[in-house]
Amino acid sequence: MFRILIIILFATTISFSQGLINATVALTGNVFNQVTKLPETAVIKVFDLDGRRVGATRSNGAQNGAYYVPGLKPGQTYLVEISKKEFMVEKYKISVPNTGKYLEISQDYLIKPIKEGVKIPIAVTPFELRKSKLRFGSDLYLDDWIDVFKENPTVKFKVLSFPDAAGNSASNSQLTKERADAIKEYFVSKGIESNRFETEGSGKVDSNNPPPTERAAKGKRYVGPCYIEILSVGN
């Protein structure tokens, strides 16, 4: 009886393992312009960690930027490369969960235009209110930029910072310059060449994203935004 039980258990394990091996998962989501938030048509290539291409597709800018890449394996990590003319090349790692449960997993991507003068927002301002020291945990947002800098080595940037509130222009400028410098120093500490950056602190609030004046239901805490502006594209 015990032997039969062991055999059944073994067979079940084999069958389950094969199920995992055979299962494939599709990566799906949408691609948007990080500045305009509009959908974009871009080329998406997926590589395994040995550099072999395992899938490619094009997001459909006319249909909300949707894309679909089938054939990924559970338990594997892949590199997703997104490219489009006049946009920066971007690479992201994605891990497929080690389970046969999911046929699809989802991931949206924001891509950055590569045009002189374009200001690309840093997703979350990495400072506390009225402070210029980088917050603990801000690497979660700043590290997204490191690969972008490495993948686009000829591009030069300006780190631009705006204050938390209207007020004394001189003290606002001092705070925001310190913030811009702190962000630059972080990038340099991660191996990006210092001469690829300028920094600027604004004394006036961001006219495109000013502090809220009305009482909002939620989403009302405002810390002055920071941007990465493209200074020159290079060759």
Place this chain on the structure above:
Amino acid sequence: MKLFSIMFFIISYSMFSVEYEMVTVGKHDDEVLGVFVNEDDSKVATCSLDESIKIWDIPNKKLLSTMTGHLGQVNNLSFSGNDELIASGSSDQTVRIWEVASGKQLKVLKGHTDQVIGVYFSQDDSSTYVASTSFDRTVKLWDWRYGTEIKTLRDHSEPTNNVAYSYDGKFIASCSDDKSIKIWSTDLTTKEPLMTLLGHEAPVLTVLFSFDSKKMISSDQDGNIKVWSMPDGRLLRTIKAHNELIQDVSFAYNDDRTIVSASLDKKVKLWDSMTGKLIYEFDAGVEVWSVDLISDQSVIILGCSDGTVRFLVKKA
């Protein structure tokens, strides 16, 4: 005139069969945006503009722990069905998972492309899934253990404000500035909404299923509450409940029909969802962003704009 005043006082006093007294149990450093009572009524979690989450002992009215890690205001939070975890959503665009016992941050779920406004844990014992809404107009469903987005639901045309899981695990409801409520399947493949519920004439700020999953309530920026029959999505009634926006509503577990609402008009009200009748009203004297109550309705918890966490305790 004096006699009239006395009579009015007697009538006012006897208008409600219940009475509560207010106790301030503690304080965040800034406005309290979310309140969630766990299933056994022992703890309440609060989240705040001060970027922290606090857990309070309800019977002893004491602060148990404070959890920090978000890089933005924490807009909402939810206990898991097994009470062991908390999911929180923040303006830092992440959903984070916390272990209640240790206060440890277990996972950062990054995928929304704007502020996360609503978050709700699946209420089954496995507590695998978390739903979230964001100003990026999407509803996302996560398997938090793998840190994986299972599906992204897109049909709202404006920012999505809040989200709720039905207690039977079959549905997710989301509400939006587009004045609609959408009902989605929790299965792993369906991405189209099962239903779109219209009727609100202002941005819909919150949605919540009853514990038997047969009713749903929603509240809006104009101070209205709507009660819906589920799963058919029939509007049962509209209650003109408050003079200001209602950010939060909740069902009482013991009868599954009493609802509590709280508003920036500083009032906290109990309603019979079946009749729309006002059961009780309390003037908190402070704008209230968030509200929840324990199963027998003996304690109502308020998250207030002055940062205080207050309990309304039923008088014996």
